[in-house]
Amino acid sequence: MHAPAFLRLTYRNIRVNMDLGTMIFMLGLPALYLLVMGTMLQNIIPGVELSSSKISYTHFLGPGIVAMQTLTAGNIGGGMLWSDRRWGMFEQLLVGPFKRTDYLLGIIMVAIIFAVAGSLIMLGLSVSISGGFILSWISVSLTLFSIILGTMLFSSLFLIISTLAKTMQTYNTITIALFFVLDFASSAFYPIPTTSDAVIRAISLSNPLTYIVDVTRTALIGVPDTTTYMYAIAMLVLTIVLFAIARLLYRTVRSGV
Amino acid sequence: MDGPGSEFLQKNFNRDHEYGVVLHSEEYAIRTRNIVKSYDGRHNAVDDISFDVARGEIYGLLGKNGAGKSTTIKMLTTLIKPTSGTIEVLGMEPSKQSIQIRKRIGVVQQSESFDFATVENNLRIYGMLWEVPREVVSARIEELLDLFELTEFRKVRAFELSGGQKKKLQVARELVHDMDILFLDEPTVGMDPIMRRRILDSIKDRVKNGLTVLFTTHFLEEADYICDRIAIMSEGKIRVEGTSSELKEKYGGLRTLEIITRENGSPDGMDRLREQLVSTELASEVKGQGKTITILGKSISRNLDQILSSLKTLGITIDSINLRDATLDDVFIEVVNS
Structure with a gap:
């Protein structure tokens, strides 16, 4: 049976990335955020207001951690290009029975698989400590839409960095800084009140993770409204733009770094 | 195998x-x-x-x-x-x-x-x-x-x-x-x-x-x-x-014949040998040091019999001989340097 080239590459990417380090990065750290930070902060945060009702902090944090999987998986996917360029496999695969597009699809696919699997695990963990979420076809579709699109968005972002970074130091510095800003200047850990500092608020509101978190959170524990769908459209537009840039830059990548 | x-x-x-x-x-x-x-x-x-x-x-x-x-x-x-x-x-x-x-x-x-x-x-x-x-x-x-x-x-x-x-x-x-x-x-x-x-x-x-x-x-x-x-x-x-042999033949330069003699050679004997081999174009160059005589030429292997008989005529007793053929290294150096 012939498996399409991009699926063979996806399988290869899964095999290569299924190591302890990646699993800790992908599941261990978000689980600790939820279990340690969530339960500890719950003691000092009485409750968070969402869709005109008050919910516990861990209940609020759960969808944020679920949505954060898009950033982590996007980083793993996009970072694969960097890693393959660094260790010679990019050029090696390009002289194999694959098209350039197959390689790109293989990266996006593995990121989506990791993101969906990671989100389900985080969702399960979240349910076990803070109770259930809304389960309807709208909430499930909106969450899936948000996770898949978010992963494509961040994969494109990290692909762009992978094509531009010339040294490992540059790549690591940029990704660590981005991770910090995107994670903590988003609505994943806390709501963004209108009273917060204007600069921080501006960064948070221009942060794509904020939109992914808000759509996921509303889908899982709130009531989707016009704003939710506006955020979803904004995500879609940004993903298309970033993916187009990533694809353009990717076509010019020749070999190793 | x-x-x-x-x-x-x-x-x-x-x-x-x-x-x-x-x-x-x-x-x-x-x-x-x-x-x-x-x-x-x-x-x-x-x-x-x-x-x-x-x-x-x-x-x-x-x-x-x-x-x-x-x-x-x-x-x-x-x-x-x-x-x-x-x-x-x-x-x-x-x-x-x-x-x-x-x-x-x-x-x-x-x-x-x-x-x-x-x-x-x-x-x-x-x-x-x-x-x-x-x-x-x-x-x-x-x-x-x-x-x-x-x-x-x-x-x-x-x-x-x-x-x-x-x-x-x-x-x-x-x-x-x-x-x-x-x-x-x-x-x-x-x-x-x-x-x-x-x-x-x-x-x-x-x-x-x-x-x-x-x-x-x-x-x-x-x-x-x-x-x-x-x-x-x-x-x-x-x-x-x-082919490797074609390149060696064409670009390999001089072959080297190294002869170890039983006794040290005299400067006079070396001059006579040089004269015999170089003047008859059997070799391009003849060098001697102690018991070692080094003969360089493009067609050494073809002229080997005549070279050995010249040595015999001059009373030089041979202990061992070593004919070094041109290698691909010689070809490479010759081609790249030129």
């Missing part, structure tokens, strides 16, 4: 590319005409080269670093496009049928490349990528691990291997799948002489089955051992091309 891996080679001599497409009709596996590659538009990394590689031939590309060998391989393996000129690989044009070409070639690149997985999984993943049936991959992995002496490292992660072992893994990995042309860009760097010879023998054996090989190396004795024809590149151009 005996020794580890021989069973593998035996089996593979007779294998008729069960899973690949075999080149049957084309006379040439590779044809290039006037190919030029410039990265910056000013300097040509490859400068108007033309050569053909027949099916089942081992063709060596030699040259200093930066001579254009790897760029040539990159163009032939569809990684980069030539600035001008035409290329045909297996009767196909890389610019139009790159994927069809890539399905029928194997490439061991100069730079190291491996997945972050164990040695065994590197081979297994590669077999899966090339759609080699699982049971065939399993059998080949055992044979290749044995052939390349990697069995004890099968569970070791590739990045933990030494440079030579990584190179062995790279070559082994490429042999997991079938192909019509194998491109080897310095495949034996960092390997011990025994392993180098074993790899070369394994390649020679595969060639008997119709495989075509394009080979680059800095070990000229390897090229001499394995290549049917050799091209020496310098500054992007092919300077000379031919």
Whole structure:
């Protein structure tokens, strides 16, 4: 049976990335955020207001951690290009029975698989400590839409960095800084009140993770409204733009770094 | 052939590319005409080269670093496009049928490349990528691990291997799948002489089955051992091309005859010998030091009898003689320096 080239590459990417380090990065750290930070902060945060009702902090944090999987998986996917360029496999695969597009699809696919699997695990963990979420076809579709699109968005972002970074130091510095800003200047850990500092608020509101978190959170524990769908459209537009840039830059990548 | 891996080679001599497409009709596996590659538009990394590689031939590309060998391989393996000129690989044009070409070639690149997985999984993943049936991959992995002496490292992660072992893994990995042309860009760097010879023998054996090989190396004795024809590149151009013996004959320079005598030679005796050999054009140069006489000439082997009788006439008793033929190193130095 012939498996399409991009699926063979996806399988290869899964095999290569299924190591302890990646699993800790992908599941261990978000689980600790939820279990340690969530339960500890719950003691000092009485409750968070969402869709005109008050919910516990861990209940609020759960969808944020679920949505954060898009950033982590996007980083793993996009970072694969960097890693393959660094260790010679990019050029090696390009002289194999694959098209350039197959390689790109293989990266996006593995990121989506990791993101969906990671989100389900985080969702399960979240349910076990803070109770259930809304389960309807709208909430499930909106969450899936948000996770898949978010992963494509961040994969494109990290692909762009992978094509531009010339040294490992540059790549690591940029990704660590981005991770910090995107994670903590988003609505994943806390709501963004209108009273917060204007600069921080501006960064948070221009942060794509904020939109992914808000759509996921509303889908899982709130009531989707016009704003939710506006955020979803904004995500879609940004993903298309970033993916187009990533694809353009990717076509010019020749070999190793 | 005996020794580890021989069973593998035996089996593979007779294998008729069960899973690949075999080149049957084309006379040439590779044809290039006037190919030029410039990265910056000013300097040509490859400068108007033309050569053909027949099916089942081992063709060596030699040259200093930066001579254009790897760029040539990159163009032939569809990684980069030539600035001008035409290329045909297996009767196909890389610019139009790159994927069809890539399905029928194997490439061991100069730079190291491996997945972050164990040695065994590197081979297994590669077999899966090339759609080699699982049971065939399993059998080949055992044979290749044995052939390349990697069995004890099968569970070791590739990045933990030494440079030579990584190179062995790279070559082994490429042999997991079938192909019509194998491109080897310095495949034996960092390997011990025994392993180098074993790899070369394994390649020679595969060639008997119709495989075509394009080979680059800095070990000229390897090229001499394995290549049917050799091209020496310098500054992007092919300077000379031919069989090893043709190149040695044409560009090898002077042969050296070293004679160890029973007694130390006298300056007077050396002058007479020089006069006899040089004036009769049996040799170009005669040098003596202690018990050693060194005679240089282009046709030393042809004139050996006359040279030895001249020594006898002059009363020189010979203990031992050593005739050193021109090597590919001599050819390489001559061609590249000129």
